[in-house]
Amino acid sequence: MNVTSIARFDEDLDARGLNCPLPILRTRKAIKPLETGALLRVLSTDPGSQSDIESFCKATGNELVSSQENSGEFEFIIRKN
């Protein structure tokens, strides 16, 4: 697994091995209790999650700080707004 571009995150969600729509549902659940400005890292293997997480962030007003892929694994950093 590659090193994240942001050194810290407040909460970590491992959604690897899960398929649509579970990565989004788990992300929603993980981000809900966080405080505004907190960073959530999400790991996934579902190729659809790349587009879905971006769309989720847009729809819910959260910020997708970074999104990267490393040999079939995806890593997202989301800032709660």
Place this chain on the structure above:
Amino acid sequence: MNVVDKTNTKPSSDDLSPQQKDAMKRWVETLFEEEMKKREAAHTPSMAIIATKGTLDMAYPPFILASTGAALGWDVSIFFTFYGLLLLKKDIDAKVSPLGNPAMPMKMPMGPKWLQDMNITLPNAIPSLVPGFESTATALMKKTFKNKGVATIEELRELSIEADVRMLACQMTVDVYGFKHSDFIEGCEYVGAATFLPEAQKADVTLFI
């Protein structure tokens, strides 16, 4: 610029020069866009789904879309009618049949990868003649879905309820098939078409599944 005597004429856009008209148009457009953006930001999107099928393959779309819509912050309701009502039973006994489902690929959830990747479609004659084929097909689909990290119907239903998706049960279907309210999960609202339609009228997305 035209100079007009305004003392005894009503103001009209004819009094304006083309440049003034243009500036006015741009100004109104900007105001309109700002107002629309404000309204859009304040608007909570909503979705109204009708679930009419009770088989395993058709049980997925309403719950996947409902739970995802709710995760996006939308107001979601599902109206369960006819065989779709069975998806609200305490124990979901949804099966899938390749019979009359000719495009359905059968997946082998075990064995070597080449076998698992194969999509086997069957002529209707086979599932209609082989006893117990439906249970086999259902078991194979459940296993394949599990292997691929897809949630179960029960899980997606639970997540939908947790996310405040409204579960509307068609009372007419309950009566026709002689069900009791105690057959169904807690939290269903037993309603008719007249409850669903005004809900669908306001919805941004309506789907018939």
